[in-house]
Amino acid sequence: MTEAVRVSGSxxxxxxxxxxxxxxxxxxxxxxxxxxxxxxxxxxxQDSILGASVTSILDAASxxxxxxxxxxxxxxxxxxxxxxxxxxxxxIYQDDQLLSGYDGLPAxxxxxxxxxxxxxxxxQGTPVRLAAATRMLIGADLRTQLTVSVAQTQDSLxxxxxxxxxxxxxxGTGFFLLVVLLAFWATSAAIGPLARLTTSVARRxxxxxxxxxxxVPSEMVPLVTSLNSLMARxxxxxxxxxxxxxxxAHRVRTPLATVRSHAEATLQxxxxxENRQAMRAMIRAIDESSRAAGQLLDHAMITFRxxxxxxxxxxxxxxxxxxxxxxxxxxxxRDVDLQVDAPVAVPITGDAILLQNAIRNxxxxxxxxxxxxxxxxxxxxxxPSPRVTVRDEGPGFPETEIAGLSDRFARGSNADGxxxxxxxxxxxxDVAAAHGGALTLGNHPKGGACVIxxx
Amino acid sequence: xxxIFVLIAALWAQMAIAQDWEDQRLFGxxxxxxxxxxxxxxxxxxxxPIIDSFLAARPDVAVxxxxxxxxxxxxxxxxxxxxxxxxxxxxxxxxFKLANDGFALAVEGTDHPTWAQxxxxxxxxxxxxxxxxxxxxxxxRVPLPASRQELIQALRARPEVFRGRIxxxxxxxxxxxxxxxxxxxxxxxxxxxxTEVMGALDAQLYCCSGAMIDDLVSGKIAVAYNVLGSYASxxxxxxxxxxxxxxSDFPTTMMRSAFVSRDTDQPDLGRAFIHHLTxxxxxxxxxxxxxxPALDQSGQPAITLDPALMTYLDRLKxxxxxxxxxxxxxx
Numbered sequence: 109m110t111e112a113v114r115v116s117g118s119x120x121x122x123x124x125x126x127x128x129x130x131x132x133x134x135x136x137x138x139x140x141x142x143x144x145x146x147x148x149x150x151x152x153x154q155d156s157i158l159g160a161s162v163t164s165i166l167d168a169a170s171x172x173x174x175x176x177x178x179x180x181x182x183x184x185x186x187x188x189x190x191x192x193x194x195x196x197x198x199x200i201y202q203d204d205q206l207l208s209g210y211d212g213l214p215a216x217x218x219x220x221x222x223x224x225x226x227x228x229x230x231x232q233g234t235p236v237r238l239a240a241a242t243r244m245l246i247g248a249d250l251r252t253q254l255t256v257s258v259a260q261t262q263d264s265l266x267x268x269x270x271x272x273x274x275x276x277x278x279x280g281t282g283f284f285l286l287v288v289l290l291a292f293w294a295t296s297a298a299i300g301p302l303a304r305l306t307t308s309v310a311r312r313x314x315x316x317x318x319x320x321x322x323x324v325p326s327e328m329v330p331l332v333t334s335l336n337s338l339m340a341r342x343x344x345x346x347x348x349x350x351x352x353x354x355x356x357a358h359r360v361r362t363p364l365a366t367v368r369s370h371a372e373a374t375l376q377x378x379x380x381x382e383n384r385q386a387m388r389a390m391i392r393a394i395d396e397s398s399r400a401a402g403q404l405l406d407h408a409m410i411t412f413r414x415x416x417x418x419x420x421x422x423x424x425x426x427x428x429x430x431x432x433x434x435x436x437x438x439x440x441x442r443d444v445d446l447q448v449d450a451p452v453a454v455p456i457t458g459d460a461i462l463l464q465n466a467i468r469n470x471x472x473x474x475x476x477x478x479x480x481x482x483x484x485x486x487x488x489x490x491x492p493s494p495r496v497t498v499r500d501e502g503p504g505f506p507e508t509e510i511a512g513l514s515d516r517f518a519r520g521s522n523a524d525g526x527x528x529x530x531x532x533x534x535x536x537x538d539v540a541a542a543h544g545g546a547l548t549l550g551n552h553p554k555g556g557a558c559v560i561x562x563x
Numbered sequence: 564x565x566x567i568f569v570l571i572a573a574l575w576a577q578m579a580i581a582q583d584w585e586d587q588r589l590f591g592x593x594x595x596x597x598x599x600x601x602x603x604x605x606x607x608x609x610x611x612p613i614i615d616s617f618l619a620a621r622p623d624v625a626v627x628x629x630x631x632x633x634x635x636x637x638x639x640x641x642x643x644x645x646x647x648x649x650x651x652x653x654x655x656x657x658x659f660k661l662a663n664d665g666f667a668l669a670v671e672g673t674d675h676p677t678w679a680q681x682x683x684x685x686x687x688x689x690x691x692x693x694x695x696x697x698x699x700x701x702x703x704r705v706p707l708p709a710s711r712q713e714l715i716q717a718l719r720a721r722p723e724v725f726r727g728r729i730x731x732x733x734x735x736x737x738x739x740x741x742x743x744x745x746x747x748x749x750x751x752x753x754x755x756x757x758t759e760v761m762g763a764l765d766a767q768l769y770c771c772s773g774a775m776i777d778d779l780v781s782g783k784i785a786v787a788y789n790v791l792g793s794y795a796s797x798x799x800x801x802x803x804x805x806x807x808x809x810x811s812d813f814p815t816t817m818m819r820s821a822f823v824s825r826d827t828d829q830p831d832l833g834r835a836f837i838h839h840l841t842x843x844x845x846x847x848x849x850x851x852x853x854x855x856p857a858l859d860q861s862g863q864p865a866i867t868l869d870p871a872l873m874t875y876l877d878r879l880k881x882x883x884x885x886x887x888x889x890x891x892x893x894x
Contacts, residue, residue: 176879177879177883178877178879178880179879179880179883180874180877180880181874182749182871182874183871184871184874185869185870185871185872185873185874186869186870186871186874188870189869189870189871192682193681193682195663195664195665195682196663196870196873197663200877200879207878207879208877208878208879208880209877209878232664232665233665234665
């Protein structure tokens with residue numbers, strides 16, 4: 109079975125997180141940049157009105173009879189009306205002496221060019237924007253400097269700013285959401301070729317080890333090249349294994365059969381009882397070796413095939429009946445009757461070779477332990493799941509050992525004198541597991557072993 | 564004997580400190596849990612029904628109603644803002660300056676039109692025009708003047724009738740008079756010509772509309788210029804003697820306004836009163852049953868609630884204006 113791949117994060121998530129995180133940072137940056145720009149413009153707007161107010165007051169100043177008069181127009185203050193009804197403060201100074209207006213208004217360093225200068229300060233516990241300008245007044249015998257400063261609270265300004273901030277926030281959020289959508293789309297587009305490669309590799313049949321030929325993005329070329337080379341090596345190595353198994357089966361079984369036939373021939377020729385005894389022991393040992401070799405090869409083949417199941421649509425009944433026919437002669441030799449009890453058809457999908465091998469091993473086992481003149485029942489049923497039940501009338505499994513019997517090379521304590529490798533049930537168990545089923549060992553209430561191979 | 568002396572001395576001291584109110588009245592139970600102190604320049608009889616309706620639903624509240632002139636009101640309140648809960652005045656400019664200088668508490672939740680309030684703290688609640696009121700006897704066989712221009716002509720035509728018999732505000736004393744005068748001067752040069760004519764005819768100067776109307780009714784004066792139309796119309800007893808003319812050339816319309824003192828110790832009650840007042844005066848049907856004119860819902864009147872109201876309160880501007888006014892009226 110494939111070992112679970114250790115996961116370290118996800119490319120899709122990493123890509124999406126980077127894109128979305130970047131968009132979030134950009135959106136926040138955008139918010140602050142636009143907001144500060146808007147604040148600057150809004151402040152310029154307020155400043156220009158304050159400046160105009162200061163200028164209009166300053167322009168109204170005149171010297172009459174040696175005294176300063178500032179008959180400023182109604183518009184000087186009315187132009188300062190705002191939506192938020194901002195409070196206004198002003199002060200008129202003659203050479204730093206308060207002539208009129210609010211005492212204690214924060215001072216503004218006036219520009220020496222006539223233009224108004226501005227600053228933000230606090231007056232009466234409220235932040236205000238101040239504009240101030242200075243003008244030289246020259247009368248008959250008077251030369252004096254007049255400074256006017258006008259201040260306004262910033263409620264309307266902050267209202268404007270809040271409105272702009274809200275709009276920019278909505279805009280930024282929209283931008284962000286759009287980028288999130290784009291990020292998902294971009295991520296899918298980027299991951300697409302990888303997913304397609306995965307699908308094409310996963311869909312392949314167990315024998316399909318051809319290289320990937322469909323075009324892939326340049327970034328994936330090293331991966332696909334490595335994959336192709338790995339598959340080529342695997343193909344080669346698998347071919348070698350299959351060859352080896354076939355070769356080994358042939359090479360081991362054939363000489364053993366030859367040795368056995370020679371031993372049997374020799375047994376016919378020797379007369380002395382101790383020699384005949386030795387020959388019989390020899391034949392017996394050869395049988396055991398031959399069987400063990402066969403089963404080892406079977407097991408090796410099953411281990412190999414289990415990883416690459418060649419699933420086909422099969423009829424379990426056909427398979428079992430075919431097997432019963434083939435095992436008929438062996439059963440007859442032992443005077444055992446094989447009774448197959450099956451419905452018309454039980455369709456399954458599985459690897460025919462493996463299933464045959466597994467069920468043959470189970471029936472073989474039953475044959476070995478069944479007493480003479482007994483019956484082996486082979487039942488094929490469909491419910492609860494497709495299954496084959498093989499029951500003999502032998503001594504049954506030793507109750508205490510049932511759990512460990514299907515382990516490799518394990519044999520029952522009552523198996524003395526019976527040829528066996530201890531691999532038969534292991535093979536059946538492996539095949540059942542490879543098909544997602546199970547092998548259940550038990551004893552029938554009326555005596556005899558009962559093995560259930562279920563899917 | 565000594566006790567009487569001490570008593571007199573104490574009373575004397577008390578009187579010296581005590582503010583000289585034009586009128587002073589307690590509405591509701593003197594033992595009430597809360598007493599709302601209203602400082603106003605509006606005659607008590609105009610305001611009493613409004614206070615009564617406010618108290619109708621509040622048996623545990625009393626109202627002390629203190630009346631003084633608009634200019635005096637400004638000084639009194641500015642000196643002790645914590646002594647009063649509600650300030651009501653017809654001198655929009657002075658009210659505006661108090662609100663601008665942070666003496667007014669914000670009252671949220673009124674659906675008062677924006678042109679009739681400032682910063683949710685100063686609320687205009689009546690629309691009252693400045694009028695020319697005349698004694699019919701003086702215009703027995705001549706047509707009544709419909710505008711300032713016609714008034715000038717009428718005065719010039721019969722100086723012997725009007726000499727010493729023209730009344731107007733002493734703008735140095737009356738805040739409302741100063742507001743009307745400055746707004747008139749802002750609107751048209753006619754004001755100065757009229758003032759000069761009135762000055763030439765030895766005009767009588769008054770502190771307040773009430774006194775002017777009294778003299779008009781008694782026949783002591785024949786013409787009262789810039790008198791409060793609402794006050795004059797309210798004198799139903801004298802409807803036969805006097806005629807109230809709203810000048811057709813340009814109207815000078817004032818809005819009476821109120822605010823809650825920033826330093827009040829019962830802000831919720833003060834806000835409730837403002838709500839009551841604005842709701843009442845904004846509803847022409849309900850307001851019609853009260854003596855004070857309702858707030859004209861048709862739109863913004865000639866004098867708007869905006870920072871420009873502070874223009875003529877500037878010390879230099881005021882000095883210049885009063886100089887001009889004095890030279891025109893006192894000849």
